[in-house]
Amino acid sequence: MSNYTRRDRIWNQALKKALADESFSLNQIQRDVSEPVSSHILKDTLSSMVDQGWLSKEQSEPVVWVPGSQIPGEKNGEEIHEQHTSPKKVTEVTSLVEGKEYVGVVDRFSTSGNANVRLPEHMDRTFVNLGPIYESSEGESVVFRFLETGWGECLTEKYTYDGYSPRDGMKHSEGPASSSSQTSSTSNSSPHRSHSNHSSNNSFTELNNRNDLINGPM
Incomplete structure (x- = not known):
């Protein structure tokens, strides 16, 4: 049995949609592929299909891909462009x-x-x-x-985000926190922990000194 790569699966799904005269967004093709793939691999594969004429990329909001010049049919061009860029x-x-x-x-x-x-x-x-x-x-x-x-x-x-689904059921505010904010959070919290440890050590030392004064050296 043949081993299909992720690019093969992307190519297969995108070509199916093109042959069916369908347009699709990045999120749609990502959901149709049977395994998780990165946005980079998706975009790179779709760009290759555009270069070879299998797809055409429409600069709309959102960006969609439609059948290219290599796909036979009557909807390659203005009809599809009008249909999918003017909701x-x-x-x-x-x-x-x-x-x-x-x-x-x-x-x-x-x-x-x-x-x-x-x-x-x-x-x-x-x-x-x-x-x-x-x-x-x-x-x-x-x-x-x-x-x-x-x-x-x-x-x-x-x-939206990679893997978005309307029925995801998980709350997303503004996406993953940046590494700089995580670093800032860590650096801001460190002095508090250090101060707490220092205070605990001072208290322990003072307690021992009091015991020595009361009981004499052991």
């Missing part, structure tokens, strides 16, 4: 269609850390739940794909 605002539609992309504003975060996009009053639900994206998105416009039963997948990559 409608939730205020411009009467209802949301599963699988379609929309623009909405993150109105609030639930107590469990899930971002909620408020919908207009004429719709049959109040919010779309985007799951645990970064809290800096509150009050900002995001692009999302509407999923079933009121869920949505955030496609604005600056508010």
Whole structure:
């Protein structure tokens, strides 16, 4: 049996989507690959496919890849570009269609850390739940794909993280803390521990001196 590399799996999934005339974001292809892969490997592999004409990269928000010139079909070009770079605002539609992309504003975060996009009053639900994206998105416009039963997948990559899933169930504030902040935290806490140890040693020494005065040297 052949051993497939991570790049092989990325290539396979991306080519399947291209042949099906589908566009996809980095998060989508990462989720479809059957094992964890880094963003660097994903981007490098997709760039190779763009260079060889299998894919075309659209500079939209979020960035999406669409079928390239090597893929036969009628949707290579302006039709796909228009379809995937101009999602409608939730205020411009009467209802949301599963699988379609929309623009909405993150109105609030639930107590469990899930971002909620408020919908207009004429719709049959109040919010779309985007799951645990970064809290800096509150009050900002995001692009999302509407999923079933009121869920949505955030496609604005600056508010998501590697492995993001709407039903992740884990709260994310601003992403991993930087090494400098961790170093600062460690250096700030060290003097307190040192001072505490020094104080304990002084107290122990004073206690021994008092015992010597009372009982005499042992």
